[in-house]
Amino acid sequence: MDFNLKESMDVLERTPRTLESLLDGLSEPWIRRTEGPKTFSAFDVVGHLIDGEETDWIPRARIILSRSPDPRFEPYDRFRHWTRNVDRSLPSLLSEFGKLRSANLALMDSWHLAEEQLELTGIHPTFGRVTLRELLAAWVVHDLGHIAQVARVMAKQYREAVGPWVPFMPVLTDHEVPRS
């Protein structure tokens, strides 16, 4: 698919409700377990998505749109949420994520981005020049990747419980070595 702003926002606006539908009200093991050391639980993923709203996607879009001579992005801290959310509950994080996402999409909508603005660039700390279009596409893929991750991490909690079904359920053996 070619990037399309409206179709991208359609996905972005669905993510908070999707995670709430999947997670809200589940017992602690479903929410808190991971797929290995230094990997994210479902709770961690929601915290990480909040960090993205506050420090990644929209701040980087602003840098690009500022047309500054040095449109360099701040490096992104993938583990900010581990200290930030120590005392938080999942429902409060889900609610916060929903509010931040709505506000960010309303802001982006208010920019009335034109095609030529999507071609403007910023400088990523690792891989250099990227367009606003690529940044916004990455935001969508980032959401979807983390929804997939939450479902996978939950599935793996029943890896032993399914007995002989393991080879027929590829989600149980995806990312045996963490890939992100």
Place this chain on the structure above:
Amino acid sequence: MDFNLKESMDVLERTPRTLESLLDGLSEPWIRRTEGPKTFSAFDVVGHLIDGEETDWIPRARIILSRSPDPRFEPYDRFRHWTRNVDRSLPSLLSEFGKLRSANLALMDSWHLAEEQLELTGIHPTFGRVTLRELLAAWVVHDLGHIAQVARVMAKQYREAVGPWVPFMPVLTDHEVPRS
């Protein structure tokens, strides 16, 4: 996690709403595209989950609970939905899946399954003896695997659009060779 019937049903009951939150109202490309020949689109996954409600999980649980001398499962047709749902819309499939799932969970709840019933066995056409506990755990993992698949298949539609982000978004390169 050890298998727990209540915690399993908590996940099973959330799947229809999760898929509706993720998919309802999206444009056709998000819903209809796949990650390669003979693989499932989001639309196909919902059809496949309906097939599971009608022909797989509960029918197999009934076979186990019947304590027949030959508790052999019918082979499961993974592609029944391809002909069944040719003229259907995604909203109608989502609605049908929600109703079937609710009815199946209500039925299972009415069985008041005891621990010793979870130890009863049936015969899987491929891998032989399995317990009811393993079957029900597999039902949960099957749901979660397909939620992960839907998110992954959607993400891959933007593989080109993200430009240099590909190596940082593992969901884009998961299952390059279809695994199920």
